[in-house]
Amino acid sequence: MDTKAKLKQVLVEELNLEDVTPDEIEDDEILFGEGLGLDSLDAVELVVVVQKHFGVEIKDMDEGRPALQSINTLAAFIEEKQG
């Protein structure tokens, strides 16, 4: 499973997104606010989830803000950190 597909699956499972399936999440869909509808509490959860499932740490807001825009940006951030 590639990074994007795994991210979508983890997102749905760990954030209990019962009203959406992994397939329904677009790669470029905005994660927070009007897009997927995640909020600041999800951001905290997401930081833990990324570290737990991908071994990648999001250290601060400067790193996290651009990375947490969409599945595309988050997958790129993870792959870059994983080398």
Added chain:
Amino acid sequence: MMEMRISGLGIAGAFGCGTRELRAALEHGGVKPSFCADAGAQSIPVYRASTTALERYLNKRVLRRIDHFSRLALLGAFEALEDGEYNFDFIPARERLGVVLCSGFGALSTTFRFLDSVMDDGDSFASPTAFSNSVHNAAAAHISMQLGITGPGQTLSQFDHSFISGVQQAQMWLEEKRVDAVLLGTVDEYCSVLGYCWERFLGIKPSTQMRPFASDSSSALPGEGAAFFLLRPQQDGSAGYARISGMECGHVRGSSPRLGSGAPLILGCEGYPDTMNMYREHLPADAAVACYTPLYGASPVAPAFDVAIAALALERGKAYPAPAAPPAETGWATLSSGSAVETLTCVDFGVGGEYSALHRARPCL
């Protein structure tokens, strides 16, 4: 004490959700425990409660960060306020409504899941959402947030006697006129650790059936659910199910509940031989008793279910059929189905020797 009126009921248990389904279970029986495979070496019967009815009030997106324990609490809260026709359009009503939430164990599943994650993966991987839901007052917070209640909130835990503690708290707030009404709820949930303990320490087997008056071996089957009450001062003139006319608590070492001769009683017997001995010792020999725990199992929420059933019986003025008859040697009569009731007392003895007696009477209309 200042009398209180039960003006709304919100209940969810193995019997279903709401007063209509509880009445049906009382009339027709037939509540069966389900089997939970995760309980340990073998699955044991458990009285589980569903929260699917909560989707009538909240959408899935809102519910996603709310665990089963808090969902049970929310369901009970919404049902009680709807049943009591509480007017939320009137903003001061939100400020003058208190929330008292009682639980013997709290959010067990979330708490153990959170602790497991810390032990398995370390504290840096622990879910912040799981942690926030594992805090005992999370359910009361969810209720206040989702219902927009801005009155005082309190969460109490005193194991088997959590509910009676909540009644005392509600009574105090109403007497102080700190609030106009109190949403008092008790909630407890089953979890696999509890199932393991039930099997390991109480010897519960897949074939065990709940015998509330058992004195030979434990037949208590675990249950879960929520029972919520909208309480108002008796004198406010609103309609309701029943009046709470008195309550007492104590410990068998120093006192005994004051129960009149021949008094109709609802007993909180759950199939524990030790507590059954206390009932035998402290109840009048000519008591007329009923016990309804075979409809919802053993848990700290059971005394609140007893009170809900008493309220329903007092509203209609007639007792409901008792699913189990007391042993002949006790001398107690079974509170017969359909017999007229003007007052009812719910009596509950805990395994540690604590007791509570909550006296109710028909509403004064």
